[in-house]
Amino acid sequence: MEFQHLKTWPWIATLSTGALSMYYIVRKYMSSPLPPGPPSYPIIGQLLSMPSNHEQFVFQNISHTVKSDIISLSFLGTTIVVLHSTEAAAELFEKKATIYSNRSAPPMIISPAGLDLCGMMTLMNPNELWRKHRKVMHSWLSKQAVVNYHESQELQARSLLQRLLALSGELESSEILALHFTKAMAVTMLDSIYGYGREPADDFIRNAVTFIDRLALAFQPSREYYI
Structure with a gap:
């Protein structure tokens, strides 16, 4: 016992x-x-x-x-x-x-085995490199600098309205309408950032939108453990 x-x-x-x-x-x-x-x-x-x-x-x-x-x-x-x-x-x-x-960012975003975007400014922690990036960004996005983009923005806004008027009553779905708005924003950004004045092909825009959508999903904390 x-x-x-x-x-x-x-x-x-x-x-x-x-x-x-x-x-x-x-x-x-x-x-x-x-x-x-x-x-x-x-x-x-x-x-x-x-x-x-x-x-x-x-x-x-x-x-x-x-x-x-x-x-x-x-x-x-x-x-x-x-x-x-x-x-x-x-x-x-x-x-x-x-x-x-x-x-902070999920491993899928910053890991070399994933998207490897650790060098993206929006993911950097404040340090000397981040300050240099911010200084460059400020020179292009300050209140005085953004005036240079007004002409391109107005041009694309008029172009968008013309396309929407031409399609009035013929829109098949909200996805087509969303594509026109996305295309207008894409052309404006490409022209403002890269000086790319031509309208890109729809496939080019779809690929960019798909990447952004998947990037947004990868950023969701609830998906960090499933990717």
Whole structure:
């Protein structure tokens, strides 16, 4: 009988250690100074509340439910914070930019095995290289500089209106209408950025739009673990 009692002690010690560890983890999590969020569950956290699409509407509903312009979701070791108002964004990214200006991106975006876009300015953290990029961008996108793009923008706006008038009553679907707007924006940007004045082929624009759509999907935090 004495030996049988001795054999149970390792199990008791293991269970006690596990329970104590879980207690401290839960206590630390509950006391974490994070903004409010949806209900959380053991192990998976708030993973069930992460949207697979139309994330802006899901986050909007969560924000209204918890009555906060700043919400947070933690799952599988990752925490994201969502800002739901202009005031909250300005407070964190303008008034407190030195604290909250670091950027993060899913591995699919920055990994060499994925899209390898770690050199994109919008994904850089503030450093000397980022400041040089920002200085160059400012010279092209300042209030004084953007005046140079007005002529191209007005030309493409008139061209778009002419095409829409010609197609009045003949539009087969909203996708065709969206393609005309996308094409107008694409031509304007190519002319302004690269001096490419010709209208690109529709396939060229479709490929660019497809890439942007897939890039947007890869940026969704809820898809980071499925790509």
